[in-house]
Amino acid sequence: MFDTEPLYYQVGTELLRRRGFEFTMDLQRQMMGRPAPDAVGVLINAFQLPDPTTVLIEECDAIYADLLDQGLKPMPGLFELLASLEIAEIPFGVATSSKRRFAERILQSFDLMDRLQFLLTGDDVSRGKPDPEMYLQAASRFNLPSSQMLVLEDSENGCLAAARSGACAVAVPGEHSEGHRYEQAFLTVESLSDPRIHRLLAR
Numbered sequence: 001m002f003d004t005e006p007l008y009y010q011v012g013t014e015l016l017r018r019r020g021f022e023f024t025m026d027l028q029r030q031m032m033g034r035p036a037p038d039a040v041g042v043l044i045n046a047f048q049l050p051d052p053t054t055v056l057i058e059e060c061d062a063i064y065a066d067l068l069d070q071g072l073k074p075m076p077g078l079f080e081l082l083a084s085l086e087i088a089e090i091p092f093g094v095a096t097s098s099k100r101r102f103a104e105r106i107l108q109s110f111d112l113m114d115r116l117q118f119l120l121t122g123d124d125v126s127r128g129k130p131d132p133e134m135y136l137q138a139a140s141r142f143n144l145p146s147s148q149m150l151v152l153e154d155s156e157n158g159c160l161a162a163a164r165s166g167a168c169a170v171a172v173p174g175e176h177s178e179g180h181r182y183e184q185a186f187l188t189v190e191s192l193s194d195p196r197i198h199r200l201l202a203r
Contacts, residue, residue: 030042037053129157147166
């Protein structure tokens, strides 16, 4: 719905800059779609950081909160897609690895919270993407088998999680998804306005 990865790239860059290291796109690729402890673990392993995971997460959260004040733009085609879903009476929800407080802050700023059937966040699962737990929970919230659920994902880990749950995974790569592999996706599109998404939903 929102391409937060440029902000996360700034977070990683600033966190490592303070420690004399350089953040890279390859690191971000490994971290995308993972819950905070797993994502920070990538950095700890890559640079043998001595900081406790909880300390690094708190620092990342503080940097991210400041960046959110600069605002986010919705992905192209988002509101048109949501309107189409509502006209067709197709329920939709959000399943994100982000923390609930940040997800709610973003969604509320665009008056989207009341339009969702549910919001699942990284706080609601014990195993993050690419584990399918997030999307198995989402299917349960819809009261549907996961095979009847369509998932839009911008990360390799997210598509893997969706596909492993049995859902129909559609990859919508963003600017920071370069190098991601989407073999598990049923379809890869350039934006949320791609008519193929609407045709899948109609089925």
